[in-house]
Every structure is written in C-alpha cells, then in structure tokens.
Amino acid sequence: MTQIELRGVQKYFGAVQVIKDLNLKINDNEFIVLLGQSGCGKTTTLRAIAGLETIDGGDILIDGKPVQHLKAADRDIAMVFQSFSLYPHMSVYENIAFPLRATRKSKAEIDSEVRSVAKTLQISDLLAKKPSALSGGDMQRVAIGRALVRRPKAMLMDEPIGALDAKLREEMRAEIKRLHIKQGSTSIYVTHDQIEAMSLADRIVIMHEGVLQQVGSPDEVYSHPANLFVAQFVGSPVMNVADTSVTEKASSASVTVGDAAAGFEFPRALLSKLNGHAGSQLALGIRPEGVLVRREAAEGFLPVETQIVEPLGSFDIVDLKVGSKMLRARTKSGFIGGPGERVFVRIDPSQAHFFDTASGKSLGVRL
Amino acid sequence: MAAVRTSSEIGFNRVAIVAVLLVTIIFLAPIYWIASTAFKPRNLATTIPPTVVFQPEISPFVKLFTKRSQLRNPASPEEYAAAPWWERVVFDGGEKIVRDGKGQVQWSGYPSRFMNSLIVAITSTVLAVGMGTFTAYGFSRFRVKGEADLLFFILSTRMLPPVVVAIPMFLMYRAVGLNDSHLGLIILYTAFNLSFSVWLMKGFMDEIPKEYEEAALVDGYTRMEAFFKIVLPEAATGIAATAVFCFITAWNEYAFALIMTSRRAQTAPPFIPSQIGSGLPDWTVIAAGTFLFLLPVAIFTFLLRNHLLRGMSFGAIRK
Numbered sequence: 045m046t047q048i049e050l051r052g053v054q055k056y057f058g059a060v061q062v063i064k065d066l067n068l069k070i071n072d073n074e075f076i077v078l079l080g081q082s083g084c085g086k087t088t089t090l091r092a093i094a095g096l097e098t099i100d101g102g103d104i105l106i107d108g109k110p111v112q113h114l115k116a117a118d119r120d121i122a123m124v125f126q127s128f129s130l131y132p133h134m135s136v137y138e139n140i141a142f143p144l145r146a147t148r149k150s151k152a153e154i155d156s157e158v159r160s161v162a163k164t165l166q167i168s169d170l171l172a173k174k175p176s177a178l179s180g181g182d183m184q185r186v187a188i189g190r191a192l193v194r195r196p197k198a199m200l201m202d203e204p205i206g207a208l209d210a211k212l213r214e215e216m217r218a219e220i221k222r223l224h225i226k227q228g229s230t231s232i233y234v235t236h237d238q239i240e241a242m243s244l245a246d247r248i249v250i251m252h253e254g255v256l257q258q259v260g261s262p263d264e265v266y267s268h269p270a271n272l273f274v275a276q277f278v279g280s281p282v283m284n285v286a287d288t289s290v291t292e293k294a295s296s297a298s299v300t301v302g303d304a305a306a307g308f309e310f311p312r313a314l315l316s317k318l319n320g321h322a323g324s325q326l327a328l329g330i331r332p333e334g335v336l337v338r339r340e341a342a343e344g345f346l347p348v349e350t351q352i353v354e355p356l357g358s359f360d361i362v363d364l365k366v367g368s369k370m371l372r373a374r375t376k377s378g379f380i381g382g383p384g385e386r387v388f389v390r391i392d393p394s395q396a397h398f399f400d401t402a403s404g405k406s407l408g409v410r411l
Numbered sequence: 412m413a414a415v416r417t418s419s420e421i422g423f424n425r426v427a428i429v430a431v432l433l434v435t436i437i438f439l440a441p442i443y444w445i446a447s448t449a450f451k452p453r454n455l456a457t458t459i460p461p462t463v464v465f466q467p468e469i470s471p472f473v474k475l476f477t478k479r480s481q482l483r484n485p486a487s488p489e490e491y492a493a494a495p496w497w498e499r500v501v502f503d504g505g506e507k508i509v510r511d512g513k514g515q516v517q518w519s520g521y522p523s524r525f526m527n528s529l530i531v532a533i534t535s536t537v538l539a540v541g542m543g544t545f546t547a548y549g550f551s552r553f554r555v556k557g558e559a560d561l562l563f564f565i566l567s568t569r570m571l572p573p574v575v576v577a578i579p580m581f582l583m584y585r586a587v588g589l590n591d592s593h594l595g596l597i598i599l600y601t602a603f604n605l606s607f608s609v610w611l612m613k614g615f616m617d618e619i620p621k622e623y624e625e626a627a628l629v630d631g632y633t634r635m636e637a638f639f640k641i642v643l644p645e646a647a648t649g650i651a652a653t654a655v656f657c658f659i660t661a662w663n664e665y666a667f668a669l670i671m672t673s674r675r676a677q678t679a680p681p682f683i684p685s686q687i688g689s690g691l692p693d694w695t696v697i698a699a700g701t702f703l704f705l706l707p708v709a710i711f712t713f714l715l716r717n718h719l720l721r722g723m724s725f726g727a728i729r730k
Contacts, residue, residue, distance in 0.1 A: 096625050116628040123629045129622035133644040142640075146631030194631070 045072045046197040046230040047107055048093060054101030055088055055254075062088050064254040066102070070198075073228045077245035079238060079277070085254040086234045090200050093232065095119050106197060117146070122191035126203040128183045130175035136162075136186050137171040143194040161193045164223070180208045184216055188223070198230040206235070217243055238278050242266065250274050272404040275329045275397060281361050284335065286369050287401065288328040290318060299328060299391070304367030308391045309344045310411065317409045318398060327399040332361060334395030335373035337380070338388045345388035350380050364389055442705070448698035453504055456694040470500035471695035475703070477501070478509040478517035521700055524682040529707065530593055531678055532661040535600035539657045540650055542601075543608025544616075548638065550609070551616035552624075562613070565606045573603060574666045581670050591672045599671065600661040607660075608653050615649025616642070651718030659708055679704050 048070040055063035062085045070076050078086035091097040093104055095116030104112045111119050122143070130139050137158055144154045162168045165185045175183060184204060191199055205216045221244055224231055235241055241248050242262040250257040250265060250273070258270040269275035275283045286301045290310070297314040298307030318326070338345055351363040351370065355377055362380050364371045364387070373389065380387065393411040400407060448456055450467035479501060486494070486502045494502065501508050509517040546565075550558060580599070581590065589595030619642060627637035643650075669681040683700045686692075712719065 094625075094629050096628065115633070116625075117631045117633060119629075120631075121629060123626070125622045125626060127620060127622050129620070129626040131623060131626075131641055131645075133647075142627070143630035146636075190626075190630070200629075 045107070047072055047105075048198060048230060048232070049105040049108075050089070050093075050102065051105065052102035053089070053092065053099050053104065055085070055092060055097065056100050057088075062254050063092070063099070066254075066256055068249060068256065068259065070230060070232065072230055075224050075231045075233065075244060075246045076249060077233045077235060077241040077247075078249045078251060079235060079241040080251035080257075081236055081277075083253075084251045086236075086249075086251050087202055089251070090123075090202055090232060090234045093198075094121055094123050094200050096123075120194075120197045121200060122194060122196035122198075123200040123202065124184075124187045124191050124204040126206050128175075128187040128207075130178075130183055130186055130190070132175055134174075135171065136167065136173050136175065136178070139175065139186055140171075140189045140193050143190060147194065157193055161189045164192075164226075165189045181212045181216060184208065185219075188220070192223075192227065192229075196229070198232065201231065201233045203235055204233070205240070206237070213240075220244060238280065242278070248278075250277060252277075268406070268408075269329070269397065270406055272327065272329070272399050272401075272406075275399070275406070279331055281332050281372055281374070283329050283331045283397075284371050285327050285329045285399070286366075286371070288326050288398075290314060290326065299396075301328060301371065302367045302369040304346075304369070306346050308346065310391075310393045310396070314393070314409065314411060317411070318407065321398070321400060321407055325401045327401045328391075329397035329399055330371075330391050330395060332372045332374035334392045335364070335371055336390045336392055337362065337364070337373050337375050338390075341388050342390075345390045347386055348389050350385045350387055351383055353380050353382055445698050445701050445705070448695055449702040451695050451698075453693055453695050456698070468500065468695075469497070470504060471693075471699035472703075473497045473500055473508075474504070474506070474519075474693065474696045475521050475699045476519055478519050479506040480509055481505065482507050520677075520682060521679070524677055524679045525703065527593065527672075527676055528662060528678040528680070528704070531596045531600060531676070532658055532707075534593075535597045535604065535661045536654055536657045538597065538601040539604035539608045540612075540654045543605055543612045543653065544643075544646065544650060546605075546609045547612035547616045548642065550613050552621065562610070565609050568602075568606045577666060577670050580667070584671055589671075591674060591676050593676045595671060596668065596676055596678065599667055600664060603664075604657040604660055608657055611653045611656070612646070612649055615646050615653075618649075619645045648718045651715040655712055655715055655719060658711055662708055 050066050050068045053063050053066040054061065064085075066085075066089060068076075078089060080086045088097055092099050092112075095111070095114060095118075099112055102112075103110045106119060106121075130136075131142065134142065140158045140161060141154050144157060149157075158171070159168065162171055165188060167182060167185050167189060170178060170182055170186070175186065178186065187204065191201075201220075204220070205213045208216060217240060220233075224244075233240075233244060245262055247259055247261055248265050249259050252273050258265055258274045260268070265274055265278050269278060269283075272285060276285060288302075289300050289307075291298045291300065291307065292312075292315055293309075296312050297310040299310050299314070300307035336345075341347065346366070348364045348366055348371075351365055353363075354361040358377065360375050360377050360379060362373050362375055364373055366389070371389070396409075396411065398407045398409045399405065444461075447463075449471055450469075451462065451465055452468050452470070455462040455465050482502070482505050485505075486507065491499060491502055498508055511517060549555065550562060555561065584590040584595050589598070623641045623645065624634070624637040627641045628634065632640065663680060664678075665680040668678045672678065672681070679700070683697060683704065686697055686700070
C-alpha cells in the first residue's frame with residue numbers, strides 16, 4: 045500500500061519557478077503519467093519525489109509521512125532513467141543485485157531475487173553480460189529489473205522508452221503495462237508522448253510551464269479537456285481550434301468559424317449553455333473525427349473546398365478551407381481524391397468543445 | 412572512402428610509413444644508446460665510431476650497486492679464484508669491491524637513491540591523484556561558489572616555471588627542517604602535480620553521466636558509497652592516465668631534488684650525474700644507472716596501457 049501526495053510543491057531553478065503550487069494525490073497501485081512538453085516541470089517533479097531534487101516549498105508525502113527532508117536512499121523508491129543508467133562496469137546480474145546489496149541481504153536471498161526478476165522480464169540468459177553488449181530493449185528490461193528487484197514502495201520512470209526506436213517503443217510500452225498489471229506497484233511515469241500516456245495511464249497529469257493543467261483518466265482528458273492547452277496537447281491529429289461567434293437563428297444556433305460566410309448549425313440549447321459567452325472571446329474546438337464530410341449536399345452541411353490530403357494508412361486527414369481558416373477532418377482512406385474538390389461539411393455538436401479564449405478554460409458545454 | 416585505393420594513395424601510405432619509421436628511429440636512438448652502453452665493456456663505451464657489435468657484460472650493473480676502489484696491483488690468482496663471479500668481473504676492470512671489516516660488501520649510493528625515488532614518486536602520485544580525484548568530483552558535481560575562479564587559481568600554480576621559486580623554497584624548507592627529507596619532496600611533488608591532477612580528473616568526471624550516481628542514490632546508497640562503488644570504477648581510466656603523468660613528473664624531477672636533497676632523501680636523478688665527477692667517468696655505470704631508472708616508468712605505463720589508450724582519447728568516447 046503506497047500513496048504519494050504532493051501538497052503545494054514549489055521549485056525554483058534560480059529565478060525561474062519550474063513547479064508552481066503542485067497538488068496531486070496518487071493512489072495505491074495507480075499508474076500515473078506526467079505528460080507535458082519538455083521544460084514543463086514533469087521530470088523535476090519526478091526527481092523531487094525520488095529525492096534527487098530539493099523542493100522550495102510544500103510537502104511530499106509517502107504513505108502520509110512527509111519525505112521532502114529524507115535522502116533518496118531513505119525513501120524506498122525506485123527509478124528508471126531515460127538513459128537506462130546501467131552501471132557499465134557491472135554485469136547484468138550485478139546491476140540487478142546492486143539495490144539489494146544496499147539492504148545487506150544474504151547472498152542466497154539476493155541470488156534468488158535477482159533470478160526471479162530476471163525470469164519475469166525474460167532476461168535470464170543475459171545475466172552474465174555487460175550492459176554494453178545489450179540491445180536498447182534489453183537494457184531497458186535490465187533497468188526495470190533493477191528497479192523492481194527491491195520491491196520498492198513506488199516506481200518512478202523518466203521517459204524510460206524515449207531512447208528506443210518506434211517499433212521497440214511500442215513493444216516495451218505493452219510490456220510495461222503487462223508488468224504493472226502483474227506487479228501492481230504505484231507507478232509514476234514521465235513522458236512527452238501523449239500516445240504513451242493514453243495507453244499506459246490510469247490517470248494522466250498534464251503539466252505546462254510548471255502548472256498542473258488537468259488530472260484525469262485518458263478518456264477524461266481526451267473527451268473533456270479542461271483547457272485549450274490540454275485540448276491541443278492530447279490527441280493526434282491535433283484538435284481544431286478556431287475563434288468562433290455564435291448567433292441565434294429561428295430554431296437553432298449558428299456557429300461561425302472565423303470569417304466564414306456561413307455558420308454551422310447547432311442545437312439551440314447551445315445558447316443557454318454558453319451562458320453569455322456567445323458574443324466574443326469564444327473558441328470552438330473540434331477533433332478531426334468530429335468534422336463530418338460528405339460528397340453530396342445535405343441539410344446542415346456547408347460547401348467547402350479540400351486543400352491538402354494526408355493519407356495515413358487506416359484513415360486520411362483532409363484540410364478543408366472554411367473562410368480563411370483550415371479545418372482538419374478525418375475521413376476514410378481514399379474518400380477524398382485530392383485537393384480542390386468541393387465537399388460538404390458539418391460539425392458534430394456532441395463532439396464540439398467551447399473555450400474562453402481569454403482564460404483558455406473550457407466552458408464545459410456538452411450537447 | 413573508395414573501396415579501391417588509387418596508386419597515389421598507396422604511394423602516400425608508403426611515404427607515411429617511411430616517415431613514421433624514421434621518426435621512431437630518431438626517438439628510440441638515445442634509449443638504444445643508453446641500453447647498449449649499460450651492457451658494454453668499459454673500453455668500448457667511448458670508441459669512435461661507436462661499437463655496435465660486442466659481447467654484453469653485466470659488470471656495469473655490479474659496479475653500479477657496489478662501492479669500489481682502484482686496484483694498484485692485479486688480484487692474486489687465489490683471491491681471484493675465491494671471489495664470486497660478480498666480483499671477478501670487477502677485478503677484470505682493474506677495480507675491487509670494497510668490503511667492511513667483516514667482509515660484507517659495501518653498497519654504492521645507487522640502491523638507496525633508487526628506493527628514495529620510488530618512495531617519493533609513488534607516495535606523491537597517490538596523494539596528488541587521490542586529492543585531485545576528490546576535488547575534481549566536487550567541482551564536477553556540486554555548485555561551488557566561484558568555481559571558475561578557483562579552477563583558474565589552481566591552474567595558475569603551473570604558470571610559473573617552478574625552478575624560479577627554488578631558492579626561496581629551499582630557505583623555507585631549511586627553516587622548517589624539511590630539506591633532505593622524504594616528506595619534503597613528497598609535499599613538493601604532490602603540490603606540483605595537484606593542479607594538473609585536478610584539471611585532468613575534472614575532465615574525466617564531467618564525462619561520467621550524473622545519472623549513474625543518481626541511480627545509485629535511489630537504489631539505496633549514500634553519496635559516498637555511490638562515489639566509491641560507481642564513480643571511482645568509472646573513473647579508473649582517468650585515474651590511470653593521471654597517475655601515469657604524475658608519476659612521470661615526480662620520477663623525473665631533477666632541479667628541486669638537486670637543491671632540496673643531498674644524502675638521506677636524495678633521489679636518483681641528481682645522483683646519477685653526480686657519479687660522473689668522481690674519478691675518471693665510467694660511462695657504462697652511468698648508463699646502467701640510467702637504464703634501470705627508465706624501467707619503472709616503462710613498466711608502470713605498460714601495466715596501465717589499456718586504460719591509457721582510452722584515457723588519452725577522453726572526450727571522444729561517449730558512454
């Protein structure tokens with residue numbers, strides 16, 4: 045049972061505040077992913093939890109006890125580094141045994157634990173090798189083995205698969221998930237890759253410029269982004285965001301993107317839900333799959349011209365010119381022949397998000 | 412690179428090989444000269460042109476280690492027959508080995524000078540490299556106030572030719588009774604090598620990724636343990652390279668050893684040339700002393716050669 049809690053954590057590097065009043069509670073056995081661009085403070089947060097960085101304010105609690113004044117060695121936490129950080133002068137066996145040697149366990153105990161971890165990670169045949177003789181994936185397995193062997197209270201991972209090539213990354217992602225399900229230790233994982241975050245996390249913590257933006261399950265942050273940053277950071281291809289004005293029509297609301305001549309038809313209920321924000325400082329956010337495209341004219345569909353078509357195999361991404369803005373739509377592959385075609389487009393109101401452009405916050409409108 | 416080498420490339424390679432051979436010969440010639448003279452009979456040591464083919468002798472080494480006196484008359488046949496082989500070679504040269512009242516062979520000054528050299532060079536190397544490693548680790552890993560100034564200050568101790576301060580140093584040493592003592596020379600050579608050691612080791616320390624220690628810290632070790640278990644083995648290459656340089660400097664140092672020591676703590680470098688002046692110079696003995704003096708550095712460097720090859724190219728290899 046391990047809970048980790050951050051209470052009002054502050055961290056400065058010189059005059060720059062890299063963590064701003066961070067509050068977060070991580071539950072037992074939970075897999076948390078800290079997601080954000082480089083320099084957002086996610087790695088610093090992880091290192092602060094590990095005890096490799098001091099904090100300038102707030103508390104870090106492990107199982108309810110403040111640990112910010114404890115040394116890394118006394119926090120009983122394991123960490124996997126992006127660079128793997130396997131000790132080059134030690135064999136794989138010695139690398140995995142190293143944390144156990146710090147605990148003054150007997151030789152026989154250490155041996156059995158090293159071998160059992162190696163078996164779990166399927167690296168038993170590598171134990172005699174030196175790290176320099178291993179492939180990237182195997183190095184990572186050894187690094188994870190070294191972290192697991194001590195059965196720490198929590199496992200911290202700093203972009204552990206960031207240095208691997210794309211195919212291996214996918215394999216290791218699945219392996220980390222499998223391992224977490226099997227071992228079930230509280231884990232904090234740092235990445236800038238939102239696909240990694242979505243596929244691994246129980247909950248994703250999105251950070252930007254040292255400030256926590258949103259905490260939620262992958263589905264929550266994808267479907268209900270709290271603000272424009274989260275909306276555009278999570279999801280690939282990126283969500284369309286455009287300044288928008290909403291006007292009242294006879295039986296519906298009309299949502300006009302930028303300077304487009306005509307507006308998209310939305311249910312009238314939108315007006316009341318926008319609660320006075322309809323006039324200005326409003327942005328519409330719509331994921332490419334929420335932009336519906338037809339070849340024939342139909343009720344509620346606006347005529348637009350296709351610009352660029354990006355075939356991505358299982359689907360295409362099509363740029364559509366709406367006024368002076370581009371709206372990216374996701375279509376079946378081959379649905380649009382090429383640029384310059386006239387098609388008809390509509391926005392699925394149930395997938396639309398509305399943001400206050402001044403604060404960037406979501407207005408929480410759901411239709 | 413082209414798979415097929417052109418004739419001009421082959422030609423260039425041949426010229427390069429000849430050039431390398433020539434330079435090698437020029438560099439090795441003095442060493443060959445010393446080594447061959449160390450095994451020559453005395454009468455062949457100074458012939459012009461030099462004698463290249465000769466029956467090698469061990470007598471220069473016997474003479475090097477023993478105290479000798481000139482024989483007025485050749486040794487009697489009984490005396491000659493009773494003497495061990497190493498004494499006979501001295502008789503052959505018209506000299507005899509000095510013995511005390513109990514018949515014990517009297518050693519020359521060389522063995523004790525050689526031992527002094529070993530004691531002073533090894534101790535000062537261990538101290539300079541040890542302190543340099545710790546200092547470099549500190550500078551490399553922690554935010555030290557005025558780091559750049561301190562490092563410059565450390566380096567600045569090398570900017571003056573050391574012999575410039577030899578006389579004041581001698582007076583200071585005499586005042587505190589450190590002249591002609593092992594400790595005095597050890598302190599001097601340690602201080603002299605320390606700046607070099609700090610700078611060289613800092614380069615090596617900077618090359619060792621911090622993550623190794625951080626991994627050890629979260630694995631449950633203190634920083635000191637992490638230093639000894641992780642950093643030190645990783646720095647072995649750098650330590651070896653630095654140790655070789657420090658050892659060579661301390662081993663070969665002449666000027667201070669000449670001024671600061673006279674008997675008790677005198678090292679080999681000032682002793683060997685001092686033998687030229689005593690009587691008619693026996694160049695074979697001096698060559699034997701020099702030849703033996705070259706060996707420790709050669710052996711030390713040979714033992715550490717694997718580390719050195721990596722150490723010399725530090726910065727080029729990323730781990």
